[in-house]
Amino acid sequence: MITLENITKTFQTKKQTAVTALNGVSLTVEKGEIYGVIGYSGAGKSTLIRCVNLLEPPTSGQVKIDGVDLTGLSKEALRNVRQKIGMIFQGFNLLKTATVYQNIAIPLKLTGVKEADIDARVKKYLKIVSLEDKHNVYPNQLSGGQKQRVAIARALSHEPEILLSDEATSALDPDTTDQILALLHKINQELGITILLITHEMHVIQQICDRVAVMENGDIVEQGKVIDVYTNPKHLTTQRFVDSIFPSQIPASIIKDLEQQGPIIDLTFVGDAADRPSLSVISKKFAIETNILSGNIVQLKEQPFGKLRAHIKGAASETNQAIDYLKNQGVQVSEVKSIDSIY
Numbered sequence: 254m255i256t257l258e259n260i261t262k263t264f265q266t267k268k269q270t271a272v273t274a275l276n277g278v279s280l281t282v283e284k285g286e287i288y289g290v291i292g293y294s295g296a297g298k299s300t301l302i303r304c305v306n307l308l309e310p311p312t313s314g315q316v317k318i319d320g321v322d323l324t325g326l327s328k329e330a331l332r333n334v335r336q337k338i339g340m341i342f343q344g345f346n347l348l349k350t351a352t353v354y355q356n357i358a359i360p361l362k363l364t365g366v367k368e369a370d371i372d373a374r375v376k377k378y379l380k381i382v383s384l385e386d387k388h389n390v391y392p393n394q395l396s397g398g399q400k401q402r403v404a405i406a407r408a409l410s411h412e413p414e415i416l417l418s419d420e421a422t423s424a425l426d427p428d429t430t431d432q433i434l435a436l437l438h439k440i441n442q443e444l445g446i447t448i449l450l451i452t453h454e455m456h457v458i459q460q461i462c463d464r465v466a467v468m469e470n471g472d473i474v475e476q477g478k479v480i481d482v483y484t485n486p487k488h489l490t491t492q493r494f495v496d497s498i499f500p501s502q503i504p505a506s507i508i509k510d511l512e513q514q515g516p517i518i519d520l521t522f523v524g525d526a527a528d529r530p531s532l533s534v535i536s537k538k539f540a541i542e543t544n545i546l547s548g549n550i551v552q553l554k555e556q557p558f559g560k561l562r563a564h565i566k567g568a569a570s571e572t573n574q575a576i577d578y579l580k581n582q583g584v585q586v587s588e589v590k591s592i593d594s595i596y
């Protein structure tokens with residue numbers, strides 16, 4: 254378990270001005286979960302994740318791994334605890350002049366793993382990342398996704414309990430990103446490794462994370478289970494992130510015209526409700542016409558989650574009954590009152 258307690262980090266710059274990157278952040282990552290931290294550029298994500306293994310020592314606060322505060326440890330004790338923590342990076346950080354095999358074997362040698370074990374570990378973890386045929390290849394002969402696989406195998410070869418992922422998919426195309434996310438999910442499930450990742454992409458959060466924290470200006474402004482944060486985002490920044498999955502803006506003039514003929518509603522579906530043809534059902538059941546204006550369904554780790562913006566045309570009594578019917582079916586419904594409400 255990772256526990257960050259009231260972490261602050263202030264950088265002194267050359268101009269003598271201090272930059273506060275972390276403002277007193279507290280966070281708990283349970284054993285075996287995948288925890289995502291999302292935020293825009295400059296929010297403090299990199300600083301936060303680098304504080305977990307003291308790559309960046311916090312200015313104040315405690316970093317506990319399984320209850321042990323790393324900030325109070327001797328160099329040697331810290332080195333031992335760090336063995337439990339692997340890390341992968343956006344830029345892969347591979348040795349260009351070493352083969353794939355050597356990229357994994359050399360750090361093992363440096364940390365004192367016995368010669369006989371090194372070969373077995375390299376082979377085992379290259380197999381797990383599906384690169385057993387690339388032992389003798391150099392990094393510049395690999396694609397970005399393959400390079401990240403080598404970096405993952407290198408991190409795993411130290412047999413950590415925790416894997417820190419610093420924007421590991423940010424340099425990759427969408428398909429390769431999905432493959433790396435699937436690999437991280439497999440590692441979590443099959444090896445039981447706890448994963449803490451930082452990202453600026455909602456896609457990464459929804460694909461593999463159990464819980465999420467949203468960062469802004471060195472603070473965590475919202476955190477919770479992914480499904481709860483997606484369906485009921487409270488902070489404006491979280492709402493912006495969730496809205497970014499439903500990128501459809503309807504011209505104000507069209508909204509204005511439609512409003513004259515009946516309500517415009519936002520429907521939020523979770524789980525089974527996302528699979529049901531709710532709008533077509535209410536069109537049949539009530540004397541109304543429905544028209545989908547925009548929407549999307551995304552697959553979260555555990556269940557589907559969808560949002561639709563629709564127009565209902567009909568007499569007020571019928572549209573009200575239709576809305577009540579939807580609510581009874583487990584669909585969240587909210588009326589769009591103003592033209593500047595977008596997603």
Ligand SMILES: Nc1ncnc2c1ncn2[C@@H]1O[C@H](COP(=O)(O)OP(=O)(O)OP(=O)(O)O)[C@@H](O)[C@H]1O
Pocket residue numbers: 264265266272273274292293294295296297298299300301453
């Ligand atoms: N070594 C440093 N010296 C001075 N300021 C720093 C240093 N590292 C980070 N900062 C500042 O701390 C703040 C948080 O930076 P950080 O890199 O942690 O954010 P981030 O959310 O990871 O953003 P990005 O995704 O752009 O890297 C920024 O204002 C940044 O300029």
